[in-house]
Amino acid sequence: MKLEGEFTFKGSREEVWDLLQDPDVLITALPGAKKMEKTEEDKYEAEMEVKVGPVSGSFSSKIQLSDKVEPESYTMVVNGKGKSGFVKGKAQISLEEKTESETLMKYAADLQVGGKLASVGQRLLDTVGKSMARQSLESMNAALEHQIDPRAKTEYIPPSQVKFAVGVAKDVAEDSVKNPMFWGILGVVGVGIAAVIWYFVK
Numbered sequence: 001m002k003l004e005g006e007f008t009f010k011g012s013r014e015e016v017w018d019l020l021q022d023p024d025v026l027i028t029a030l031p032g033a034k035k036m037e038k039t040e041e042d043k044y045e046a047e048m049e050v051k052v053g054p055v056s057g058s059f060s061s062k063i064q065l066s067d068k069v070e071p072e073s074y075t076m077v078v079n080g081k082g083k084s085g086f087v088k089g090k091a092q093i094s095l096e097e098k099t100e101s102e103t104l105m106k107y108a109a110d111l112q113v114g115g116k117l118a119s120v121g122q123r124l125l126d127t128v129g130k131s132m133a134r135q136s137l138e139s140m141n142a143a144l145e146h147q148i149d150p151r152a153k154t155e156y157i158p159p160s161q162v163k164f165a166v167g168v169a170k171d172v173a174e175d176s177v178k179n180p181m182f183w184g185i186l187g188v189v190g191v192g193i194a195a196v197i198w199y200f201v202k
Contacts, residue, residue: 001089001110001111001112001113001122001125001126001129002108002109002110002111003091003107003108003109003111003126003129003130003133004107004108004109005106005107005130005133005134006104006105006106006107007104007105007107007134007137007141008098008102008103008104008105009102009103009104009105009137009140009141009144010101010102010141010144010145010148011101011102011103011141011144011145011148012097012100012101012103013071013072013095013096013097013103014071015103015144015147015148016071016095016103016105016144017070017071017095019140019143019144019147020093020105020140021065023036023037023038023044024036025140025143026140027046028139028143029136029139029140029143030046030048030132030136031132031135031136032048032049032050033046033047033048034047034048034049034058035047042064042065042066042068043062043063043064043065044062044063044064045060045061045062045063046060046061046062046063046080047059047060047061048061048080050082050084050117058082058083059080059081059082059084059087060080060081060082061078061079061080061081061087062078062079062080063076063077063078063079064076064077065077071095072094072095073092073093073094073095074093075090075091075092075093076090076091076093077089077090078090078091078111084115084116084117085113085114085115085116085117085118086112086113086114086115086117087111087112087113087117088111088112089109089110089111089112090109090110091107091108091109091110091111092107092108092109093105093106093107094106094107105137107133111129113125
């Protein structure tokens, strides 16, 4: 599974660099994150609850950062596994200064997904992956804005699992509308509702 995209943060490149490697921020911004801690320099361990379609389960992940060129770029290697399957691969992250207070992040990830997690199908995996990436980055940007100015009008409130679930369901439904021959009209409603229900019922 390949994920590529870009996102503009409301902060300097140095501020964004520090944010992306702060486990206290990441655990509140990543959907399903239960634990995120630094074990060694540039090494982290995480516990996550992952739900994709009818498949759910806990995953233990090891994350390592390498090829660091502060504050420009780095490589992130991920190796996660659980009873529902595994996810492993790497991502290239680069930061470009747009202005003194805006930073463009570009990311390109190449991930291998196996086990029950892969049984939901490549299309659903792609849509859910993009949705989770978008929502996580938006959440991290909100945290960054609050760090820079605690008096900002918008207070940073970590997103709940309900909010993430609704966001994923919405993105899946919108993708279905764009591809009616693949999902069918009934699938638009069914998949969207099911995605939310599966988040609450385990």
